[in-house]
Amino acid sequence: LAKTTQPISMDSYEGQEVNITCSHNNIATNDYITWYQQFPSQGPRFIIQGYKTKVTNEVASLFIPADRKSSTLSLPRVSLSDTAVYYCLVGLTNTGNQFYFGTGTSLTVIP
Amino acid sequence: GAVVSQHPSRVICKSGTSVKIECRSLDFQATTMFWYRQFPKQSLMLMATSNEGSKATYEQGVEKDKFLINHASLTLSTLTVTSAHPEDSSFYICSARKQGNEAFFGQGTRLTVV
Numbered sequence A: 001l002a003k004t005t006q007p008i009s010m011d012s013y014e015g016q017e018v019n020i021t022c023s024h025n026n027i028a029t030n031d032y033i034t035w036y037q038q039f040p041s042q043g044p045r046f047i048i049q050g051y052k053t054k055v056t057n058e059v060a061s062l063f064i065p066a067d068r069k070s071s072t073l074s075l076p077r078v079s080l081s082d083t084a085v086y087y088c089l090v091g092l093t094n095t096g097n098q099f100y101f102g103t104g105t106s107l108t109v110i111p
Numbered sequence B: 001g002a003v004v005s006q007h008p009s010r011v012i013c014k015s016g017t018s019v020k021i022e023c024r025s026l027d028f029q030a031t032t033m034f035w036y037r038q039f040p041k042q043s044l045m046l047m048a049t050s051n052e053g054s055k056a057t058y059e060q061g062v063e064k065d066k067f068l069i070n071h072a073s074l075t076l077s078t079l080t081v082t083s084a085h086p087e088d089s090s091f092y093i094c095s096a097r098k099q100g101n102e103a104f105f106g107q108g109t110r111l112t113v114v
Helices: none
Strands: A010-015 A018-023 A031-037 A046-052 A053-056 A060-065 A069-076 A084-091 A105-110 B004-007 B009-011 B017-027 B032-040 B044-051 B067-073 B078-081 B091-098 B102-105 B109-111
Touching: A010 A018, A018 A084, A018 A105, A018 B078, A031 A060, A031 A069, A031 B032, A031 B102, A046 A053, A046 A060, A046 A069, A069 A084, A084 B091, B004 B091, B017 B032, B017 B091, B017 B109, B032 B067, B032 B078, B044 B067
Parallel strands: A010 A105, B009 B109
Antiparallel strands: A018 A069, A031 A046, A031 A084, A053 A060, A060 A069, A084 A105, B004 B017, B017 B078, B032 B044, B032 B091, B067 B078, B091 B102, B091 B109
């Protein structure tokens, strides 16, 4: 079971780039890394997923070093609406179904 | 992205009664669905994993006779909280796994037991 560790909270000003790092030292060979965003009283929303190197979509980038023991979610030019809890998950392999949430990172964007 | 619908979004029930929560994948078939519970200011806690047509796998500490999970089709899973008590009040969230390695979440169900 790959456990994840993230900072509990972060603050950022509007318009800045935010990088949230997640540690997953015992990630398995087939595990994918997935990031979700959650607003209060809502279900988590998929942001991005990757296996190695770098993945970019319209809302974020995900950087994964060669050893895959950590990953960094990068949010470009955050706005107030990006204030939420961000979760890093490791799992959902081709053969396995484990999908556990860690503590998450509460991001507060300041005007 | 894929759509997962959960119903109801809010429910209030009397202590001792049972409540059923539905989770549907609207535009894809989900062979695996996950059920989570979330208390205020806490992370999501996995309760069980269900595969279509087979019994759910419950996490340690989760009572399978209290939280009945049925995954009868590739688009529907239900969670029934039996003999609910105030301590069962929580935010219940389902997730459906799309083919491959993506999982999408429902909007959650706020259960209040009075």
